[in-house]
Every structure is written in C-alpha cells, then in structure tokens.
Amino acid sequence: xxQAAVGDFLKSPVTKVLGYAVIAFIFFYLGQHWSDxxxxxxxxxxxxxxxPTDTTAAASSIAISPNANKTISLTDSAAVAPARPPKPPPxxxxxxxxxxxxxxMSEEFEVGDFDPDLxxxxxxxxxxxxxxxxxxxxxxxxxxxxxxxxxxxxxxIPCLDNVEEINKLxxxxxxxxxxxxxxxxxxxxxxxxVPPPEGYKARIPWPRSRDKVWFSNVPHTRLVxxxxxxxxxxxxxxxFKFPGGGTxxxxxxxxxxxxxxxxxxxxxxxxxxxxxxxxxxxxASFGAFLLSRNVAAxxxxxxxxxxxxxxxxxxxxxxxxxxxxxxxxxxYPSQAFDLIHCSRCRINWTRDDGMFLLEVDRMLxxxxxxxxxxxxxxxxxxxxxxxxxxxxxxxxxLCWELVKKEGYVAIWRKPSNNSCYMAxxxxxxxxxxxxxDDPDNFYVFHHFQHWNPQTLPQIPNxxxxxxxxxxxxxxxxxxLLAESCFVTRAVR
Numbered sequence: 001x002x003q004a005a006v007g008d009f010l011k012s013p014v015t016k017v018l019g020y021a022v023i024a025f026i027f028f029y030l031g032q033h034w035s036d037x038x039x040x041x042x043x044x045x046x047x048x049x050x051x052p053t054d055t056t057a058a059a060s061s062i063a064i065s066p067n068a069n070k071t072i073s074l075t076d077s078a079a080v081a082p083a084r085p086p087k088p089p090p091x092x093x094x095x096x097x098x099x100x101x102x103x104x105m106s107e108e109f110e111v112g113d114f115d116p117d118l119x120x121x122x123x124x125x126x127x128x129x130x131x132x133x134x135x136x137x138x139x140x141x142x143x144x145x146x147x148x149x150x151x152x153x154x155x156x157i158p159c160l161d162n163v164e165e166i167n168k169l170x171x172x173x174x175x176x177x178x179x180x181x182x183x184x185x186x187x188x189x190x191x192x193x194v195p196p197p198e199g200y201k202a203r204i205p206w207p208r209s210r211d212k213v214w215f216s217n218v219p220h221t222r223l224v225x226x227x228x229x230x231x232x233x234x235x236x237x238x239x240f241k242f243p244g245g246g247t248x249x250x251x252x253x254x255x256x257x258x259x260x261x262x263x264x265x266x267x268x269x270x271x272x273x274x275x276x277x278x279x280x281x282x283x284a285s286f287g288a289f290l291l292s293r294n295v296a297a298x299x300x301x302x303x304x305x306x307x308x309x310x311x312x313x314x315x316x317x318x319x320x321x322x323x324x325x326x327x328x329x330x331x332y333p334s335q336a337f338d339l340i341h342c343s344r345c346r347i348n349w350t351r352d353d354g355m356f357l358l359e360v361d362r363m364l365x366x367x368x369x370x371x372x373x374x375x376x377x378x379x380x381x382x383x384x385x386x387x388x389x390x391x392x393x394x395x396x397x398l399c400w401e402l403v404k405k406e407g408y409v410a411i412w413r414k415p416s417n418n419s420c421y422m423a424x425x426x427x428x429x430x431x432x433x434x435x436x437d438d439p440d441n442f443y444v445f446h447h448f449q450h451w452n453p454q455t456l457p458q459i460p461n462x463x464x465x466x467x468x469x470x471x472x473x474x475x476x477x478x479x480l481l482a483e484s485c486f487v488t489r490a491v492r
Contacts, residue, residue, distance in 0.1 A: 149192040155308050158183055158190060160322060174352070175326035178302045206317040210288045212239045213315045223283065223306050233283055233312070242316065244285045247344040248373040248408055253289040260371060263404045264411050267369055270294030273338040277363065280345025284313030284320050291318070300324075325356045334439035335365050343373040350390040353430060354398075361398055362439055367416035370400070371409060378408040397428060 165181035199216035215238050223233050231245025249256035267273050270293045278286045281299030290297040299313050302324035313320035323330055325347055340360050349357040376387040399420035400412040
C-alpha cells in the first residue's frame, strides 16, 4: 500500500469513527477500574421531568450511572455538624398591677389600708435594691382619690386668679394685676380635678372649627352681648359662630389681610412674614385667617371682663396665650416676630416713656413690621390727634419708618441694621441699653429708660435662612406649651 493510499484510509469517515470508539472505551475502562480507590459520585433524583428544548429530536436513551446501586448514609455527615441546642422555654412575664391577662386595665383590684411599717421599711432601704424577702407580702397601700373642684374653677388659672396675692399689690396702675402671682405648691385648691363644662362635646375639627365651636364647651355669652354688633361672634343654637370680623375690620379678617398686603406688598404673608404676634386678639380671627396664608400666628390677650376670650381662640384651634403688656417683659425672646399687630388693643403705647412700644421693638425682627389699627390713626378729635403726634415722635426716636398710613391702619418698619441707632444725637431718648443687658432675658422688669438695638447680624431680615425661621416657630410653640403648664383645665 503506497503512502497516498494510507493517507486516504486515515482520512476516511470509517477510520475516524473507529478512532473515537477506541478512545471512548479507553476512558471508560480507566474510569471504571483505575478510580476504584476513590469515593464514587452519588447521583440524587428529585423526580422532576425536564422537557427537551428541541421538539424535533428523537427520544434519547437513558444511561444508568455506575453508582446507581450504591447508597450512602447521611447520618454520618450529619454527625459531623454539631447539634443545635434546644430552644429555651418561653419566659412567662409576671403579672402585676391592675393589668389583666389581655393587657387591659382592669377595675377588679383590691385597695387595702395603709401600713406604716411598710413605709418605714422602704425608707430604711435608702434607695438600695429591694429584695423579695424585704417586702411584707400582706402589706397593702391605700390610694386616695382626687375630688372634683367646684364649678367656679372651670376657668381658674392659678397664677392669674390668685386673688389673695393680687389684693396685696400696692398698685395696679401699670397692669400688675395681670402679671403672674402663682400660689404655693401646697395650696389645697390645686389638689382637685377641674371638671369640664356641663354638656362638653368633642371639639369640632379644624378647619371647620375656625368658623364655629360648641356653645357647651365655652359657655360664655358676655362677648356676644358686647361684640355681636362688630361681627366678632354670634350664637346660633348650640354653637358659637365666628363671622371673622373685628372692631376695626367688621367686614372680615380676610379682607383686612388683603388690605394690609396691598398697603405694604413687602409684608408678603407666608413668604417674608411667617411669624406674627396678634396683641389684644379678641377671639383670634386675625390669627385664624393667617393660618390659611402659611403664617404661624400667636394671639395674646389678658383675662378680663370678657370671660376668657383666649378660651374661644383655643377652642377654635388657634394658638393663643393669656398675656398682657405690664411692668414685665413678655415670655418671648428678642427678634422673634416678623410682624406685630394691634387692632384696637386698648394699649397706650406712648405712656411711661414708651415702655410698651420698647417691648414691641425688642420682640420685633430687624426689618419687621408693626401694624396699628386704632382711632388716633384716622380720627381728627384733638385728644386723638395729640396721641398720634406722640406716636409719631416716639417711633421716629426708635428709628422706625412709617411705611404707610391708609384709612384706619398705620404700618411702621423697624430698621434692619444699627446704622440709624448709631447716628442718633448724643442724649437722644430713649438711650440704648447697656451691653450687659440681655434682650432674651424675658419676664423681668422693664428697663423704662433704655432699649436694645439690633442683636442679629446686620443683614436684611428676608435673607435669614429658612432653618432659622423654622427653629423660631418651634421655639414659639414650645413657649405656648410652657404657658399651658400654668393653666388648670380639665382633661378632655
């Protein structure tokens, strides 16, 4: 056979098939005998049928593994892994107190007599750890119940209705009777529960409460008799309705706010002006309608003959506090408000060298506004015109700018920096406060002869960061909550 014939034979298909068969047999033989000393592969069947992807292919024959008849014990491998410890038994919490097995307060508990020996045992322990054997098992403690206060305590405010202390005042000329005169902690009048008014109902939710509240919740009619003709408040069956008017804005607070915005567009409620103090608020319609303009308004008024008008504001859902301009600073920090508003608030701003207007200046932000709606602004009687001239003179010496006077409203703006204060003539009144005076030290006696200049950086008010404004709003809310600590009201 020549070389060409040999080459053709090797390249023929028959030769290739035979070659592949020989190689496969060799590998099968080696795998069957040469690997006997090694652990065999174990095939596990999950009894799942896998469908072939090629639907045209013929059914394939199934080859049985050489290890098909071999078994392996899984207990041997399981013994290698450490056994998990058993779960601990569930902890059964010891029941105590007056909670039943369902976690609900129970009325079925025993109240026994007071054991003085048990009290002595606890006292002698001196804050040490109490062991079960140190407590007398049969000891019982008597629980005293609080009695209800009399009906006339329904609107009682301990620090403002302390008649005994108020009667000791030498003078009430500057409003001292509206200041705080808190009773002692052990005053027996405070050891009772103030009952809600008869027929009290769950308050009407906001925003509907802005326009009406239940009569039974604030059962006072004095304001209806005195202010009904000024569109403040009216009674309609079992509810009080609030048309939104005031003494100087009988056509409604909303229209009044529009007028202020048109007079001074820079006020920009909800944008430049975010925090407002309403002085002598009545039933707080001014503050109630500011809430819808994204303004946080705090309304204040004294507790006077109008039978706690602040309670009407709170029942409506408007932030309000019982407070008055007296011989002490109000309970708010300096530079706190963007706008302070007074509409017929019956405060003589120029008396005693203008000490009340100095307090407004302390609380007003740099660049903030003071809005005054009162008779001296628009009436021409000689006494009222003299009051207006005094107001003009005092605000000029305070470096305030009269931005607009229109109708019955006048609006001033406090300077946004100290340049005007520094440029005043020597001896100008009132003088600036000493550097040692803290303008944020509130509820101290007024310094009648001086006032504080700016304490913020000398930048326009509207450039202050939003975070500073938010922090201020939070501070005002905290002060409002602190105020409530002095008021004894029923838990609804």
